[in-house]
Amino acid sequence: MKTGALIIASGDYGERQQDNEGIPVFLPMYPLDGTTVIKGEIAKLRKAKISPILVLTGCHSETLQLHLSHNNVVIIEDEDYQRHSFFDALVLGLRHAKEQMDRVLVLPVEYPAFADKTLEQLLVCEHSAVPVYEEQPGWPRSIVMDADLDEPQNAEDCWIQPNVEHLFTDDPGITYSLLEENGVDHISQYLKDRWNATTLHFRNKLVISREEDFFGPGVYDLLKYIDETGSIQAAAAKMNMSYSKGWKIINRAEKELGFRFLNRCNGGKNGGSSTITPEGRVFMERYHAMVEDMRRMTQNFFDVYFGEFQ
Structure with a gap:
């Protein structure tokens, strides 16, 4: 089963995120975990050998395309993003995905904290799947692109079919959004703590x-x-x-x-x-x-x- 990904980054996320000098930064390009939000997501998807990776752009599309110009992703531009809801963006992305893959992992760009092991678990599911942490559904989610798959009537239609699997996980990162109050600080600290817990590292101190x-x-x-x-x-x-x-x-x-x-x-x-x-x-x-x-x-x-x- 050929598995690709769809990162939905077409929204107007405002300018509430600021860099260390107080300059507004477009959310997908916000510095996070040693890279930017969207480049970090792409790197995790590539590590899991997921390809192709489609990125749906809209707001600041040219800037984001330039930012990703060397990342070997497929850009889909939503020219009507200002009027489109998340559901509209999802449908547009699925139309392109259906032509290129058998299964797609859907990821709203504001959910960058998922763990590698969650991707591994999603990839062994035979049907469309939703990761769940303590009864709260999270992201990314998978959709099997059956030949007779109808376009969903709303965003949840994709994950309420009888054969959709609920993948219960111990990964709280699937539920963390950058758009929540203090979301950037919360996710940054979470990723730092997770890295410290799983990665061999050193500490030095200048006295x-x-x-x-x-x-x-x-x-x-x-x-x-x-x-x-x-x-x-x-x-x-x-x-x-x-x-x-x-x-x-x-x-x-x-x-x-x-x-x-x-x-x-x-x-x-x-x-x-x-x-x-x-x-x-x-x-x-x-x-x-x-x-x-x-x-x-x-x-x-x-x-x-x-x-x-x-």
Whole structure:
């Protein structure tokens, strides 16, 4: 049975997703798990040897096609995407899929957190199938393209036929959508946790010392949160740290380095506030840059020495 995939990425997803500099990013091209949302999905489908991969575009179609120009996918453009519902997009995609494959895995682009093992389970199902996690259906879903398959009258028609299998799985990622409230943060953390649990990896930490350690990840994170909130108290609370301990570790770092990290403004009608000094910001930026360089260099060495154990 020839199995392909249909990624539905034709919607107008708005511009609620922003990159690290606050610039709006089109959802399929949002950075996620070391790549972009849609490229990550394509990579997982390819790993499962699913081909061809059809991508239904609409909003920002030219930009998305350029983004995928070297990914060997079949682009289907929905020129009427602004009027089309998800069901309309699905029907359009199925018309093209029926000509090229016996079975299609349908994936709305906003569901990127499915596991490799879910694809493997879907591929051994003989009939159309819906993955289910704790009684909640998820994505991707498979449709067997029978010769006598009629066009569905609504989106659920494809998966309520008598021979549709319900594939019960322990993969919660099938239910996570980027369009949910805090969906990007939720999925990013979920993928990170899953990677940590299943992949051999290393940890390194940069600690700066004289006679004693005085600057490391904890101090850096505290200062970063102070920069975000303008408040030592709020930053300490975010790290489950006492207010007094927050002051103590900042004072120690300032004493060792001979300059202030914070401009303090005490009291007043709205309470005190703190901002990062120019010297403090330069030091933080250099610390972060060195941490990233260490991570990249150490990853290269790790791959050389331990790659065969992955």
